Amino acid sequence: MYNNLWYQTLNKSALTPPGEVFSIAWTILYIFMAISLFLYIKSEKTKWKILGFWIFGLQLVLNLLWSPIFFFSHDVFLAFVVILLLIILVFWNIILFYTASKPAAYMLVPYFLWLIFAAYLNFEIIRLN
Numbered sequence: 001m002y003n004n005l006w007y008q009t010l011n012k013s014a015l016t017p018p019g020e021v022f023s024i025a026w027t028i029l030y031i032f033m034a035i036s037l038f039l040y041i042k043s044e045k046t047k048w049k050i051l052g053f054w055i056f057g058l059q060l061v062l063n064l065l066w067s068p069i070f071f072f073s074h075d076v077f078l079a080f081v082v083i084l085l086l087i088i089l090v091f092w093n094i095i096l097f098y099t100a101s102k103p104a105a106y107m108l109v110p111y112f113l114w115l116i117f118a119a120y121l122n123f124e125i126i127r128l129n
Contacts, residue, residue, distance in 0.1 A: 036107035
């Protein structure tokens with residue numbers, strides 16, 4: 001899928017989990033995101049409902065762009081900028097979803113926390129290389 005050799009040669013944080021952890025974590029997080037969106041869709045209409053959909057879609061696009069930027073382009077700095085934008089958008093999403101469905105908002109919290117951890121890992125790659 002990507003140039004694993006390049007990634008393996010990078011100096012990484014001691015907190016970097018094994019590759020299998022990323023696959024499992026992202027699978028769970030995408031399931032939580034889908035449940036969150038479903039709960040949001042089913043919720044009562046609120047003043048900010050359309051904005052919540054737009055922010056969710058935008059963060060999803062950025063999420064999908066991160067891997068090609070990092071692994072294919074090897075642009076670790078741009079990937080870090082993308083992940084910082086993701087953190088802001090997901091936080092905004094949590095606030096917007098909370099106005100319509102508290103469970104929908106809570107389902108995004110693990111994703112938000114994982115993004116903070118991923119940003120730390122991305123930053124450490126920049127710092128150490």
